[in-house]
Amino acid sequence: MIEYDEYENKMILKLVYYGPALSGKTTNLLRLHDILDKEGRGDLAVLDTKDDRTIFFDLLPFFLIAPSGLKIKLKVFTVPGQVKHDATRKAVLQRADGVAFIADSRLSEETNNFESFKNLEDNLTVVGLDIERIPLVIQFNKRDLKNIITEADINRTWEQTGIPVLMSSALMGWGVVETFGKLVELSYDHIDTRYELKEKHGLDKETFVRKLIRVCV
């Protein structure tokens, strides 16, 4: 959590899209920006670079107000996937409330996925977060491509971890909202246990998710 100001009655949450280089983290945010209604969210701030690679991060802000009047702001970040930007990844990951790991489904990317996930585990430890407890979802992106790992193989690998795994094609626009929705749900549970969103602020999970995920008609 970036900030919780009881006096101002304001809570600022951070969700992070992690994953190997070119797995589609920024594309996920671009699609969310396209698909979700303008109401309740801000514009996507892309700190673009010459060659279209993220070197800092992208930021998509959401906000809602709980029945109690608590203002909740949810900032969704991407990290730079390239190995050399590890210091930036650590900085972005700091105080995250939830992580979506965007894996590249192509068979050729298996090693990169593994190394990036290992890097996530290491960096969570570095910034003092517990991978066992932080809300975490995995998205296997680029399902529209050929030569990709099968869903059966993915499930075999990840089933026993209990981490939710979703399939997507950010480029085609499917699976993106579902991934975000799952992460938002898990994050609600995590925050609710500590800040009593329902008991104290009259904000239940369903309303939380509905207010954040308003698909354009």
Next chain:
Amino acid sequence: MEDDYIIGAEKSLREVFENIDLMPLIKSAVSAGASYVMVEDSEGEILYRHGGPVEEGVFTVKQPMYLEGEIAGHIVITGDYKNKGRIRAIGELIFNAVKIILNNSFKTMLAVETHTTVVNRSYEELLETNRKLMLSEGRYRDLANTLEKEVHERTEELKQAHAKLLHQEKIASIGQLAAGIAHEINNPIGFISSNINTLKQYVSKFRDMLFFYHSAFEKEGLSNEDREASKQKWKNLKLDFILPDVEDLVRESLEGAERVKKIVSDLKGFSHIDEADKAYIEINSEIDRTLNVLTHEIPEDAEIVRDYQDIPAFSGNPAHICQAFFNIILNAVQARKEGLKLVIAVRCLSNLIRIDFSDNGPGIPENIRKRIFDPFFTTKEVGTGTGMGLNVTYEIISSYGGTVEVESEAGKGTTFSILLPLPQKGDDAGVR
């Protein structure tokens, strides 16, 4: 890390505009026809204002400014009602310009702050890494500086230890020798002193007889009685027996003394106490000398075959060479208590001297044959052998550029061969 900048921390409009001067833009709006322009934040605090005063009934355009999707403040532009269209157009223009400035400034700010944070942390990490590297480099430098000195010191220590061991080994064998020599000397000395004791008694008898004759002759010559008494005395003193025995006693005593002399001379020869470090050595004589000092170690029934050939003199330290022979011969003569046969063959090959010591002992077991020249390796009981004998031999022969070889067959015997290179013509390579 906790107190550092957190990516995602909220920014106020004032912070985002901190390094931006909107005044020229606002002034140009006023000069374009607006009477008053104001920028305020979400709390209503005025960041910029120009023109005025604001009168009642004027036309006002108020536009919100968004930061991360939330209203962060407003731009208010007022003007005359009659210029309504113009004011609206100016408002639109100013609003769009400020929106672009705001967005870009916000992004720049995020980038700068992230960059600064990352750079600062990386720098701190680098400093830490550098500090550790300096430490380890320092340690290595110290090590490198002292390494040569330490190697030199250790080598010197090893040299000294080795020299000491050689010396001790020599002392030990000389001690062994001394014990044997003492035993050897005892025998001749025993009968010499016994003979001399007997001789002493004899001599007193001679004296009696001589004094008797002396007094008899001093009176008045020999009477018949005297002659009788003289005969009787001769008989009583058993001079007939004693006189020839005296000769034997003296001869034997002289022989014994001769033997003692020879033993002592051999001992001196072996230890080469009086000689220089380098001399021309007759190998054959040195082997004999070594055998002589080992006499007490050689079983009585042993057969020593000296199969010598005439060989050129060898240039070296005679004490060392004797020591090398001594250790091999000692092992050989101790190999068997009864029926020992030791053949010592000396041959001169084209450019080297070969000395074979072949015994008919039990042989050296295959599994330890490789280790017999190792220092401190011994098959003798603890306290009996130093385990240095063959090692010393090996070291001595090596120092002359030679080698020691061993051939052994269980139950049949062992042959140690010493190969010493002969100096080539015009080459003084006998001693290293």
